[in-house]
Amino acid sequence: METTKEELDKRVKETFENISKWFEQPISDGGIFSLLLRMKGIEAKPEGVVFHNLQTGQMVKLRLDMFKWFKGDKHKRNVEPRKEK
Numbered sequence: 001m002e003t004t005k006e007e008l009d010k011r012v013k014e015t016f017e018n019i020s021k022w023f024e025q026p027i028s029d030g031g032i033f034s035l036l037l038r039m040k041g042i043e044a045k046p047e048g049v050v051f052h053n054l055q056t057g058q059m060v061k062l063r064l065d066m067f068k069w070f071k072g073d074k075h076k077r078n079v080e081p082r083k084e085k
Contacts, residue, residue: 020067
């Protein structure tokens with residue numbers, strides 16, 4: 001069964017909205033947390049999360065400061081994008 005562009009767009013939007021809610025929620029309400037810091041007894045949100053495609057090796061990082069609701073310092077924007085090989 002082939003996925004239409006509309007179906008894919010809907011799934012991507014729903015996934016983005018769910019990740020946004022997960023990032024925005026307080027840790028006590030099930031929001032994202034840093035496993036490394038939690039192991040040290042510190043409750044803190046990570047900067048973001050990295051998605052890794054095992055088939056292609058591609059990685060992408062989604063940071064909290066990429067969402068419209070984020071308040072605070074933003075990541076530097078003057079970084080050049082990596083060129084495809």
